[in-house]
Amino acid sequence: MPDPGSACPPPPCSTAGPARTLYSRLGSMRFLMTTSGLAFILVVNALIGYGILQGRREALDAGERATRDLARMLESQTLRTAFAVDLLLRDLSFALDTYPDGARRDSPPIRDHLRERRDSFAELADLVVVGSDGFALNHSAEAPLPTVALSDRAYFTGPRDGAGQGLFIGAAISSRVRTGTRVIPFSRRWIGNDGGFRGVLVAMVDPTRLAAPLESRDIDRKGSVALALADGTILLERPRDHREPGRLTDWPAVWHALAEHDEATLRDTVPDLGRAPGSGTDSLVSVRRVQGYPFVIVATLPVDAALAEWRRDTGAWAAIGIVMTIAIALLTAFVVRQHARREEDQARLARASRRIRGILDSMLDAVVTFDGAGRIVTLNRAAEMMFGVAECRMIGQPVEALIPGARDGASDRDLIALRRDGHAFPVGFTVSDLRLGAGPGTAAGAPPRDEPRIHVGVIRDMTRRKQQEAELIASKTQAELANRAKSEFLANMSHELRTPLNAIIGFAEVLDSEFFGAMNDRQKSCVTDIHDSGRHLLDIVNAVLDMSKLDSGRFTLCEEAVEAHEAVGQCLMMVRDRAAAAGVAIDNGVMGAAATLWVDRRAFKQVILNLLSNAVKFTPGGGRITIAAATEGNGDFVLTVADTGIGIPPEFIADLFEPFRQAENAANRRYEGTGLGLSISKNFVDLHGGTLTCRSVPGTGTAMTVRLPADRVVEGPSAMGGPCSPADLSPVSAGGSP
Template sequence: MVENVSTRPMGTPGGQPPRELIWWHATWLAVLALGVGVLLFAPILQTTAALAALALGAAPALAGLLLARSRHVAAHSLILFNWGAGGVLAALLTGGIAGPMAVWHLAPLAAAAAMGRIDRLALGTAISLAAICVSLLAGVTLSLPPPPPYDLASGLGAVAIITTAVGLGLALIVLQRRVILDTRRRALMEARLREALGDQPHLLILAQPGGKLVTAWGNAPRGLKGQILAGRHLSQLATPADRPRLEAALREAIVEGRSEVGFAPAGAPTLWHELSLRRVNPQRLTGSIRDAGVQRAREAALDQARIDAETANAGKSRFLANMSHELRTPLNAIMGFSDIMRQSLFGPMPEKYAEYSALIHESGEHLLELINDVLDMSKIEAERFELYREEFDARDAISAVMRLMRGQADRAGVSLRGLMPKEPLEVTADRRAMKQIALNLISNALKFTPKGGTVTVTAHAEGPMLELIVADSGTGISAADLQRLGKPFEQAGGADQRAAGTGLGLSLVRAFAELHGGEMAIESQLGEGTTVTVRLPVMDMAEAEVEPAPHPEETAG
């Protein structure tokens, strides 16, 4: 728990009204009243000037009783000016600087001491000196009243001296008490601050811009015990190999205002510490040194885990690519022989065998498509996939895919519609990648659209962008699945739907789009269908600027 300890001297403006200042004015009035009573009892107090002078000694005290209750510094300054004015006027009424009341010129100094503040004491001294100067100047330039008779002058002088002496004595006692209290308070605060700094988990340092240590607080990390000495250069705390890095960090802190650097301590090269530096002013740098070994080990473990994951992923990609190549060779033979059997090139076969050969060939084509997808993804992940750009009409590539998928749509009972402009969509792109994008999007849409649903394929130009939009009226995709789609081997839908693919379709679409400098976006809600939009910057701008607005037409395939 941290305690709030005020550094403001006791009884200063801004806090509670200073009781000592109030009692000081009350004591002045009491002593003055006692002196006036003695003079009246004598009786020697016979002149109006003498009465007025004594009243001028009481007026600042009465005003001080009221102003001392204020918390404003201006009110306390006014107290001192009142005492200065009262002392000057009382002296001028009783013979000037040589008269019996001249000692009251010290009243501002006494009142300032009672306030217990150095700045007030300086102001009180200045006002007292100014009052003396004013009285001297008035005595030279003005015609002052004559001094009072000897008996009266002696009585007035005694009252003035006693009130001033009592006032100064009490004020010095108050000032000394406050100085002692302030000293104790500061010592307590310094002790608490040193204790707090000493309990820091890190080592706090103060250094010169050149790198020499001035002082340090806190616990030195392992390897630096006994190494933190005033006058030692910061770079000497590190191993010789790391010293240039510390010196560079010092220069950076001076120029940029802050720097951080890690280093191995000279006393324990196997450990690792971190130094943070901040520039306080051109003559001072502050900083902290902490044990960063655990953090460094954690970062090293994370780096190693990342490297291991990347290595494993690369190994997986190589394995899939190699296996795909190995599978494609016998698969081509299987497909070739099954095609020969299907076409009865060596003579007629029983109907059942012909049906089996057709199934073998169809299954082989499906497996070959999967293998090609795996090969494409492995090339993309290895950054070895190359686009073969050429100029062609995007409508032809998309229409060819729709004709290919027409049979699957008819078997599923899904209406496959195409909306494309009458004018050519001349693009410069990879024809095979374009077909693969359309094929994967339409295949996915058909897979998730129930019987009686609709899949609509739209293609049009938007400035330099070709937009290919495939929308279906299928089951839709949940928000959780949307976050995963587009990553390799990630699928949405139920278990039966996920079993119908590899999870590479949309990831290949996204990859092919990004290779062209484009993007893929998916919009979907459960039960409301899905819309996938692919935007590719592949349009021929010379033609795109003059082509008319597209008119939708249905492509029958």
């Protein structure tokens, strides 16, 4: 037979080494899942970090835009105010030249005109007309004209000594009209019609009104703005800390930026101008030079204020990042754990599959599995060896290729299988369904929904068994023939032997009666021995004949109503002399009212006689035999023969009713007998549907009990008919019921 394992190509060889091990670990799904989770965490946190950095940059850019907008707003307000003040002073110069009282001191019309113009300009705190001698000629305040000379004031000396006729702006001063307030003097040279110097026109600008539009920008809480002259003198600060303003020259970074550019934005530490240069807050700074006027504007915004919302957003994004990191980590761990459990389950399934495959391959019987269409799924090694074909070549092939008719008929039957070489041989084929477990809604015994139906076939080579069966049948036939020949031989021989034995017994009786003449004692003794030996041999022949009929099932019962006490009495008469000669006493406990039985008279008496004969035979002199009979509550008839004889060994009880068997011991081998009496008695009782049982104690005695069923007990002969005639004889099986 070819080796089925060699029919399939072997799997490719695998190389082992550190590199392969590392590659397998790096390529494992668990490693990929873990790496993907970590990469996702890094990407998410990188995006959040990038967004945070981008938000910081945008926040700083927004802060820079805010400082520039603030500076531009103050620039716009300053330009508008300066332009309006310049135009106002030009108009005032023209009006003074036009009015006759323009140069007269403390002129009511001029004072009213100044007040009217002051009230129409919200930023103005006061208008002052200073004569060429430095004394005030008129002003818009309700207070009296100052009597002191103003010739030392910068707002007077500047326009007076200046060559040009433009607007002169001086440093902030304390107002003499409004005590406790500071004003910014805007002054212009007053030139008469003749071109001579007539004085100075001064507009006192209220810086609080100048910075009023800035209050809505939350300067006090977020940043600051300052208005300074071109020489660095600070005119206005918001918010104001109630101290004398410093100079921009004390802020090197701003001063250098103004020296290079008219507009710049930078980041620097704001100094405490005028008190502690170099100490302050890290801020965003925007500086602008006002075109056409000697103004410089500086707007600042603390970096902390610019980044306040960014920090709040950063905290929120950081919390989101932490939450997402934890969530992704937990999800990754969960997925990895689930995959690990799945790998463990798959490993367990693989081990179980290998174990099951090993079990199948270790089975001596061939096992084949096939689907509902009859296509082969698996073969075990025994099947490969049985059919001489490899599993891989049979997968997908119809199962009929191995066993024709495998899917027809019953699931457990004998079929003819075909080997690979075409040789046919008998097999036993048993098919069962492979149940993989039922799902919800699946009927009991049915395969789960969406699951292919799989059948498992167990194949057993029946060649040797068929040969053994044939041999057994032949042996049985021969045994039956031999038994039939034996029975026929025994029956024929019994009949042939009974005829001369009857003649011998008859002639012995004739000689014993001295019909042909007197005999001496020796002759009479010989005749008696001839008669007894013939009678004994006839009993043996009758027993063998009865046993032969019982074995062949041809013994027929001639049933009739029999009085139990009569049958017992007749049997006792047959054994009484023998018992008396052996010195054994017999107690008859069977009375006339014991029972009437529907039995075969000869068979029933034969049973009682055999039991009494055995009791007399195996009871020593001085012993006692007791015979009793009774009808039990359920109607059964029970007859017991008990003796005080030698008893039966326990190891012989099981073979007590076998024919030609006697207990093998020295105590009873001296007794004659064939060993057929109890066997014949047992068969007779069985034919009547009863039982024969034995209780015995060696050295104490034996009790034999005959039990007949209740349907054998009758009221009298008329209850079930008279004695049987030859026409009534019919075979009765070993079950023994009438």
